[in-house]
Structure formats: structure tokens, C-alpha cells
Amino acid sequence: MSDSGIKNMEQFAAISGISRPTVSKYFNDPDSVRRSSRERIEAAIDKYNYRPNIYAMNQNRAMTKNIGIVVPLLSDTYFAEIARNLEQHCIDAGYRPTMFSSHGDPKFEVEILDNLRSLKPAGVLIAPLGRASDRDVLEKFCEDVPTIIFDSKVGDIGIEFVGSDNMQFARDITDYLCRSGEPPCFFEMKTPANPNAHRRRQSYLDAMAAFGFEPQVISIEGEGWAFEEIGFRGANDALARKLFSTNTILCSNDRLAIGFLTACYENGLSVGRSEGDAIRVAGQDGHRLTRYTCPPLTTVSHNYEAVSLQAAKALFAAIDGQENPWKSTRIEGKLILRASA
Amino acid sequence: MSDSGIKNMEQFAAISGISRPTVSKYFNDPDSVRRSSRERIEAAIDKYNYRPNIYAMNQNRAMTKNIGIVVPLLSDTYFAEIARNLEQHCIDAGYRPTMFSSHGDPKFEVEILDNLRSLKPAGVLIAPLGRASDRDVLEKFCEDVPTIIFDSKVGDIGIEFVGSDNMQFARDITDYLCRSGEPPCFFEMKTPANPNAHRRRQSYLDAMAAFGFEPQVISIEGEGWAFEEIGFRGANDALARKLFSTNTILCSNDRLAIGFLTACYENGLSVGRSEGDAIRVAGQDGHRLTRYTCPPLTTVSHNYEAVSLQAAKALFAAIDGQENPWKSTRIEGKLILRASA
DNA sequence: ATAAATATTTTACGCGCGTAAAATATATGG
DNA sequence: CCATATATTTTACGCGCGTAAAATATTTAT
Known part of the structure; x- marks a missing residue:
């Protein structure tokens, strides 16, 4: 029950006792051939397990799938x-x-x-x-x-x-953070790979202005896509230099936030919104693993x-x-x- | 500077003033044609930006790449x-x-x-x-x-x-855990998708036997590939039922461990190897994000x-x-x- | 039962390209 | 400059299949 020597549709049609174009029609729509033909073809398929070559199929097709x-x-x-x-x-x-x-x-x-x-x-x-x-x-x-x-x-x-709607992402979460505690500082990569990062920053600035708060953007160094590492290093550095004017950080994306959380952990800063916590951290994207960070990460999720x-x-x-x-x-x-x- | 009407090698060869098979040779190895031919072809490529159809190329090739x-x-x-x-x-x-x-x-x-x-x-x-x-x-x-x-x-x-060498993975980390604290319990899925899980369990059992410790395997329910969620629920359940006989958990893989860490966090159990910590957790695989869990996860990494x-x-x-x-x-x-x- | 209409299958050609074998051009030797 | 050897290019055919148009089979109407 596998490819028993039949190498192409020509041979397959021959042993099925039907012309090749009819077989071709069958594979494009099994109902487009006479029932008797269909049954013979299907019997042959069961017997020889033939499959047409998908790339050859598309070669001369009016419209591929x-x-x-x-x-x-x-x-x-x-x-x-x-x-x-x-x-x-x-x-x-x-x-x-x-x-x-x-x-x-x-x-x-x-x-x-x-x-x-x-x-x-x-x-x-x-x-x-x-x-x-x-x-x-x-x-x-x-x-x-x-x-x-x-x-x-x-x-x-x-x-x-x-x-x-990346502007809505940043607006809503900035809004939430402002209402529930100290206004957030914005934590981002200086040269982001994705243009949406700029929209998020701008939206943060707009939202802060609407609240009448002084915005603060911390743009960290780092190239490539290892965002967790970049976020971790940037956070360590920024924390050491006491760059954040409030206790609330809005990260440009979740992967940066994951790195940020690690930096907090290693610096002994307890993250959370409870009384005794030292810092609040939020992300953006709705990354799969944000549910499982410690603590679980507040974020804005894409509607995938x-x-x-x-x-x-x-x-x-x-x-x-x-x-x-x-x-x-x-x-x-x-x-x-x-x-x- | 894009596909300027040239639809196939035939047409391209025609405007290049060279036969199609020669053009074909060129694309398979630019050095296999006379320098003068090559230059004319390359000039035409610059001009018309022609590229052969990769699927048609492979159609009748002795050996594809x-x-x-x-x-x-x-x-x-x-x-x-x-x-x-x-x-x-x-x-x-x-x-x-x-x-x-x-x-x-x-x-x-x-x-x-x-x-x-x-x-x-x-x-x-x-x-x-x-x-x-x-x-x-x-x-x-x-x-x-x-x-x-x-x-x-x-x-x-x-x-x-x-x-x-999955057996070595489990052996080495079990060995380490036994030497550095209480012997580990093994935390795994009851019906793992990957057969390597069985090797890891067996190797854990062997290593424990070698130390003369009583092994303990906790096999949790869960289907599919959402390992973090499965690990999280399984850990919550197992912790509530006080199933672990020691304070050390070896997870069958890192993604289960990530879920386990979250369960620990939410149950107020501090994870780590220091004096005041309540539980030790380790994983296996060397998952990218294990460096950024809180605390960072001890694991055995594949040599990718x-x-x-x-x-x-x-x-x-x-x-x-x-x-x-x-x-x-x-x-x-x-x-x-x-x-x- | 027969002609006309309709459904199905074949014929014939094309898709874009690889590749042996034949033909031609270039290089080498004298 | 001519014959032979060698490097390149062409000729001719094939890969595995799609698809109009022509041929044939089946159904419907009378």
C-alpha cells in the first residue's frame, strides 16, 4: 500500500483503464467524472496509493489554490x-x-x-x-x-x-496604569525592528498628555530579536541608574517585559500591585507565556x-x-x- | 526594475540573444558558459530582473537541491x-x-x-x-x-x-539534585506526546536507585501541547494534595517547569536553593526562556x-x-x- | 425508436524548464 | 594556414500535469 512503481498520472491512468485527462479531472473534482469512472479511479488509488505531483499540477493551472x-x-x-x-x-x-x-x-x-x-x-x-x-x-x-x-x-x-490598533493598546493600558497607581514610564528599544513600536510610544505620550502627567521614555540599546535579553540588560542598567521616575513601567512589548521581570527579580524588587510591592510592570502583545511569568504579566493582548x-x-x-x-x-x-x- | 513582461526562460533567452539551454546552464552554474555569454545574460538579468521558476526547474532535474x-x-x-x-x-x-x-x-x-x-x-x-x-x-x-x-x-x-541523550539529561540532573539537597520527585505528563519523556523517567528511576533513594513519579493529566498550562494545573493540584515527598521537583521538560514555577508563585512558595526557599524546581531542555523565569530555571540544555x-x-x-x-x-x-x- | 440535447471522455497542445546527443565554435599544434 | 582536440551551444526530447476543443457516450424529448 504505497507507491508501487506508478510514477505519474499517465501510468496511473493506464492501469485504471481511463484516459489521463479524465484522471486529472477527477483529482480536481471527483464529482466531475462519471460515477463508474470515479469508482475505478478510487479503486486504483486504494491499490496503488497514487498521488499527483502538486508542483506539476500548479504548473499550467489557470488558478492555483x-x-x-x-x-x-x-x-x-x-x-x-x-x-x-x-x-x-x-x-x-x-x-x-x-x-x-x-x-x-x-x-x-x-x-x-x-x-x-x-x-x-x-x-x-x-x-x-x-x-x-x-x-x-x-x-x-x-x-x-x-x-x-x-x-x-x-x-x-x-x-x-x-x-x-497599537495606539489603542498603549492608550488603554496607559490609561489603566494611570488610574490604578503612579503613571507609567515607557520602556522600549531605541531602534525597534517593528514600526508598531513607534505607534505605541506616540500613543503613550498622547495618553500621558491627556492625563496631564509628565511622560518618561526610556529607550534602551540592543539590536536583533533577542528581546528578553535586551529587556533584561536594559532594565538592569536603568534600575542601577535609577532612571525611572515612577514605580510603574509600561514595556513596549511582552518579550521586553519578560526580561524586565527577570531584572526585577534579580534586583530583589517585588513586582505587583499589592501594598508591599516595589514596582509595577506591564507589557503589550498578549504573548503566550505572559500567563506564566512570576508574577503573571498585565498586558494588552492582540485579538489574534x-x-x-x-x-x-x-x-x-x-x-x-x-x-x-x-x-x-x-x-x-x-x-x-x-x-x- | 522588475519582471518586465518576460514570463519564461524562452523569452528571456530570446532577448538575451542566446539559446534557452545555454541560459539554463548559466543558472545552474554561471561558470559553465563562455564569458561572453555570461556577460550578456547577466546584463539581461539586470535589465529585466528575470528569475527561473524554481518548481519547474526541479521538475526534470536529476537531483534537486x-x-x-x-x-x-x-x-x-x-x-x-x-x-x-x-x-x-x-x-x-x-x-x-x-x-x-x-x-x-x-x-x-x-x-x-x-x-x-x-x-x-x-x-x-x-x-x-x-x-x-x-x-x-x-x-x-x-x-x-x-x-x-x-x-x-x-x-x-x-x-x-x-x-x-535524554537518559544522560535525567541522570545528570538527578545526580546533581541528589548531591545538592533532597532527592527530586519526578513531575511529568501521564501521556506524553514525545517518546523521549519515557527515557527521561526511566533514567530518573535508575539514577535514584543508584543513590539508594526511593523514587517518586507524579504523572499528571493533560492532552495536547499546552505544556505550561498542563504543568501549572498539575502542580497546583499536586501541591494542594501534598503529593511531593521531598522539597525538590525535577520536571520532565522546561515548559512543564514554567507552569510549575507559576503554581509555586501563586501558592506563595519561594523557589530556589537558598536557606529560606521552600522548594527547588528544575527542568530539562534548555528552553530559550528558562534564563528569564523567576527564578531562572536550572535545566539540562540540548546541544542544539x-x-x-x-x-x-x-x-x-x-x-x-x-x-x-x-x-x-x-x-x-x-x-x-x-x-x- | 430516433433525433436533438447534454454529459463525459479524448485528442492535442501547452506550462517552464533539464539534459543527453548532435552541431558548431574556439583553441592547440604543427 | 590547416587539421585535430576541446569547449560551447543547439537540437530534440522529456518531466508530470492542466485545459480548450473535438469526439463520443448518455440522456431526454418526441
């Missing part, structure tokens, strides 16, 4: 989670998703886009690197292939943009499901030929109150 | 990390790796293997689901495609097996680099035609002492 999903870094849990969601939606809708990671490198991003053309995808869902992306290449790609941009907006290209569903549906609609005007959707996150703040 | 990398779950950081390593080795060696995730589902694993045949890979690196895998399908696949099995051994199939390098090299050798007898390599992990134990 392929969908490319591209994210900056699959090892980042946020992207892994959203990519996983998108993948599932594609599968449920009968598409064949393939995932690609740019590894945080614009060169890879361009290469992936080039390779994607070979796949002849019906559509593509991409979270661009952001400011590091080769904008011209991206734009040209969007002209040629139905593409949804998600997470980081890059101009008004593609079918539409879907992402989280809504973002991925909106992006997927928009792509499917475009593939189905619907011509909608370009639009940008930013979905609200949800404040998750835990012990850390 | 494709390598498939298959893991049970890309969202698990251990697999994400090892897959990332493997991917890099493949790229460095001039291969084209493609990553696949079985999503913990044997059906997907079989489907991936089917699709992989369409890719005509030069070789495959796969971490099977383990006991859930369809063994017959796997075995048949290994007969047809040069395959290295890593992480979980399934029979003696494939070119060779490379994994971590050695495992992935050995697996990749073995595959490359097999692809190059070297006929080595089947072998199994288990690479030692490294004890990482931190504050939790």
Missing part, C-alpha cells in the same frame, strides 16, 4: 501564533498555505517574494519587516499578486491592511483570531474576484489584568 | 530552534530547505510526507511525532528518500538517527548546535553518495545551574 504566508520571524511567538491562525483559515477554506520566514532579513524577504512567484499563488498574506523592507519590491509584488499586508503597514499597497480572520477573509474575497477599495483595519486589543500591575 | 525539514510543532520553541539551525546549515551548504510542521497530528505528518515526494527532495530531516507516527508510511518514505530521523527514534529506519550539525552533515554525506551503515547518535546535554535549584 496556493497561498503564501510570510512573517518576519517564525521563532517569535507572536508571528508563530498569527501565522498558525492564518494557516488554519486557509486550510479550512480549501487552500494550500505555505509558510515562510524572513528571518528578520530584508534580503530573505525579497528572496521569498521571488520564490513565491514560482509558486503561482492565488494570494499572499505578508507581515513585512517594516521599515527594513524593500518597498519597491513589495509594491511591485502587490501589483502582480493579490496580497494582504498585515501587522506592519507599508504604504497603501496590497488589497488591504489588517493589523492591531479577529486579525487573522479579517486578513484571511479579505484575501479570499479578492481571490474570488471581488473588487473592494483599499482599506486599513486596525483591530482593538484586550486589556488583560494580572498580578504584575 | 531541495531539503525538507519536518517537525511535530513549529510553535514549540525547541523544535523552532532546532529547525532554524538545520535550515541554516542547509542554506550554508547550498541547499534549499523547506520547513513543515505536523501540528502534532499524524494525519498531517503523512500528508507532508506525500507532498514532500512532489518536491523531489535530495533529502529530508524529520523529527517524527513518535509513537503517534504512521510507522509504515515513515518506513516506506525512508526507503524512497534519503532521510535522517532526529529527536525521536522510530525503529532503525532512515540513514541514521541523531538526537539528544551539535545535534543539528550532526544531522545535517549525515544527510549531506548521504546525498553525496556515501554509504555508511545505519547508526544512532545521542548527544549529551549540558547541565545549566541557575537559581531555581
Whole structure:
């Protein structure tokens, strides 16, 4: 019960006693052939376990069922989670998703886009690197292939943009922190990889201004994607230098916050919102593990499901030929109150 | 500067003034054509930005440069990390790796293997689901495609097996824990997804016997891959029922340990090896974030680099035609002492 | 039962490229 | 400058499959 010598559809059709094109039709839609043909083909499949070559199939197809999903870094849990969601939606809708990671490198991003053309995808869902992306290449790609941009907006290209409302994230959590204790200092990377970081900072500044509080932004050094380590070092340094003017820290993202918590722990600072606690720490993103930090981290979670569903549906609609005007959707996150703040 | 109407190598060759097969040769090895031809081709590439279709290329190639990398779950950081390593080795060696995730589902694993045949890979690196895998399908696949099995051994199939020495992991850390304090209880899932869990338990039992200590295994309920949650609930339950006979817990893996730490925190148990601490907790795997738990987690880390390098090299050798007898390599992990134990 | 309408299968060609074998161009030796 | 050896390029065909258009089978109407 495996590939018993049958190497292609030609041979398979021969032993089935049916012409190859009919077999081809069967694989594209089993109901498109006569019942008798179908039964003979299925009997042969059971017997020889034949499967058509998916790449050859797509070679001369008018429209493939392929969908490319591209994210900056699959090892980042946020992207892994959203990519996983998108993948599932594609599968449920009968598409064949393939995932690609740019590894945080614009060169890879361009290469992936080039390779994607070979796949002849019906559509593509991409979270661009952001400011590091080769904008011209991206734009040209969007002209040629139905593409949804998600997470980081890059101009008004593609079918539409879907992402989280990062300004709302920072606004809501700043608001909460201001009302429940000392106003927060904002803790971020000086040169963030993702453009959303800038929106969060700006929104923090706006929210603080609305409250009439003096904002304080601590921008730490660090390159790359090892955010926990960067946050840990930055926090150690900032704590040693007593840089924080209040006892409340809002981190630009959860991974920085995780590093921050570790620094607090090692400096003997008890984190939390209770009487005896020395410092409050909050993050943003709704990272999987924030429920399991010590203490559990207060954060604003992306609405992963809504973002991925909106992006997927928009792509499917475009593939189905619907011509909608370009639009940008930013979905609200949800404040998750835990012990850390 | 993008695809300016040129849709295939035929057209590209025409405007370059060179025959298509020569262009084909160029893309397979730029030095295999006359310098003058090469220059004309490269000028045309600059001008029209043409790239051959990678899937059509592989259609009738004697040997592709494709390598498939298959893991049970890309969202698990251990697999994400090892897959990332493997991917890099493949790229460095001039291969084209493609990553696949079985999503913990044997059906997907079989489907991936089917699709992989369409890719005509030069070789495959796969971490099977383990006991859930369809063994017959796997075995048949290994007969047809040069395959290295890593992480979980399934029979003696494939070119060779490379994994971590899980028995050494549990032995060494049990040894350490016994020497540095009370002997550990073993905390694990009752029905682990990965067969290595059984090796770790057995090795714990052996090590305890060697010391003459009474072993204690706490096997908790829980299905799926949400290990932190499973560990958290199991720990809460076990702590409430005072199931642990000593103050030291060795978790079967780091993700369970992360959940365990959270349970300790919420139960007011201070974790660590200092005088005033109530409990010691250790994990196994060397999960990325164990450095940033509170307290940082003592664990045994996989030698990711050695495992992935050995697996990749073995595959490359097999692809190059070297006929080595089947072998199994288990690479030692490294004890990482931190504050939790 | 027969002609017309409809469903299904075949024929014939194409997709984008690799690759042996044949043809041609360049290099080497005298 | 010509013959032979060698480096390159072309010719011709194949890979595994999709898809219009033509051919055939089946169903429906009369």
C-alpha cells in the first residue's frame, strides 16, 4: 500500500483503464467524472496509493489554490501564533498555505517574494519587516499578486491592511496604569525592528498628555530579536541608574517585559500591585507565556483570531474576484489584568 | 526594475540573444558558459530582473537541491530552534530547505510526507511525532528518500538517527539534585506526546536507585501541547494534595517547569536553593526562556548546535553518495545551574 | 425508436524548464 | 594556414500535469 512503481498520472491512468485527462479531472473534482469512472479511479488509488505531483499540477493551472504566508520571524511567538491562525483559515477554506520566514532579513524577504512567484499563488498574506523592507519590491509584488499586508503597514499597497490598533493598546493600558497607581514610564528599544513600536510610544505620550502627567521614555540599546535579553540588560542598567521616575513601567512589548521581570527579580524588587510591592510592570502583545511569568504579566493582548480572520477573509474575497477599495483595519486589543500591575 | 513582461526562460533567452539551454546552464552554474555569454545574460538579468521558476526547474532535474525539514510543532520553541539551525546549515551548504510542521497530528505528518515526494527532495530531516507516527508510511518514505530521523527514534529506519541523550539529561540532573539537597520527585505528563519523556523517567528511576533513594513519579493529566498550562494545573493540584515527598521537583521538560514555577508563585512558595526557599524546581531542555523565569530555571540544555550539525552533515554525506551503515547518535546535554535549584 | 440535447471522455497542445546527443565554435599544434 | 582536440551551444526530447476543443457516450424529448 504505497507507491508501487506508478510514477505519474499517465501510468496511473493506464492501469485504471481511463484516459489521463479524465484522471486529472477527477483529482480536481471527483464529482466531475462519471460515477463508474470515479469508482475505478478510487479503486486504483486504494491499490496503488497514487498521488499527483502538486508542483506539476500548479504548473499550467489557470488558478492555483496556493497561498503564501510570510512573517518576519517564525521563532517569535507572536508571528508563530498569527501565522498558525492564518494557516488554519486557509486550510479550512480549501487552500494550500505555505509558510515562510524572513528571518528578520530584508534580503530573505525579497528572496521569498521571488520564490513565491514560482509558486503561482492565488494570494499572499505578508507581515513585512517594516521599515527594513524593500518597498519597491513589495509594491511591485502587490501589483502582480493579490496580497494582504498585515501587522506592519507599508504604504497603501496590497488589497488591504489588517493589523492591531497599537495606539489603542498603549492608550488603554496607559490609561489603566494611570488610574490604578503612579503613571507609567515607557520602556522600549531605541531602534525597534517593528514600526508598531513607534505607534505605541506616540500613543503613550498622547495618553500621558491627556492625563496631564509628565511622560518618561526610556529607550534602551540592543539590536536583533533577542528581546528578553535586551529587556533584561536594559532594565538592569536603568534600575542601577535609577532612571525611572515612577514605580510603574509600561514595556513596549511582552518579550521586553519578560526580561524586565527577570531584572526585577534579580534586583530583589517585588513586582505587583499589592501594598508591599516595589514596582509595577506591564507589557503589550498578549504573548503566550505572559500567563506564566512570576508574577503573571498585565498586558494588552492582540485579538489574534479577529486579525487573522479579517486578513484571511479579505484575501479570499479578492481571490474570488471581488473588487473592494483599499482599506486599513486596525483591530482593538484586550486589556488583560494580572498580578504584575 | 522588475519582471518586465518576460514570463519564461524562452523569452528571456530570446532577448538575451542566446539559446534557452545555454541560459539554463548559466543558472545552474554561471561558470559553465563562455564569458561572453555570461556577460550578456547577466546584463539581461539586470535589465529585466528575470528569475527561473524554481518548481519547474526541479521538475526534470536529476537531483534537486531541495531539503525538507519536518517537525511535530513549529510553535514549540525547541523544535523552532532546532529547525532554524538545520535550515541554516542547509542554506550554508547550498541547499534549499523547506520547513513543515505536523501540528502534532499524524494525519498531517503523512500528508507532508506525500507532498514532500512532489518536491523531489535530495533529502529530508524529520523529527517524527513518535509513537503517534504512521510507522509504515515513515518506513516506506525512508526507503524512497534519503532521510535522517532526529529527536525521536522510530525503529532503525532512515540513514541514521541523531538526537539528544535524554537518559544522560535525567541522570545528570538527578545526580546533581541528589548531591545538592533532597532527592527530586519526578513531575511529568501521564501521556506524553514525545517518546523521549519515557527515557527521561526511566533514567530518573535508575539514577535514584543508584543513590539508594526511593523514587517518586507524579504523572499528571493533560492532552495536547499546552505544556505550561498542563504543568501549572498539575502542580497546583499536586501541591494542594501534598503529593511531593521531598522539597525538590525535577520536571520532565522546561515548559512543564514554567507552569510549575507559576503554581509555586501563586501558592506563595519561594523557589530556589537558598536557606529560606521552600522548594527547588528544575527542568530539562534548555528552553530559550528558562534564563528569564523567576527564578531562572536550572535545566539540562540540548546541544542544539551539535545535534543539528550532526544531522545535517549525515544527510549531506548521504546525498553525496556515501554509504555508511545505519547508526544512532545521542548527544549529551549540558547541565545549566541557575537559581531555581 | 430516433433525433436533438447534454454529459463525459479524448485528442492535442501547452506550462517552464533539464539534459543527453548532435552541431558548431574556439583553441592547440604543427 | 590547416587539421585535430576541446569547449560551447543547439537540437530534440522529456518531466508530470492542466485545459480548450473535438469526439463520443448518455440522456431526454418526441
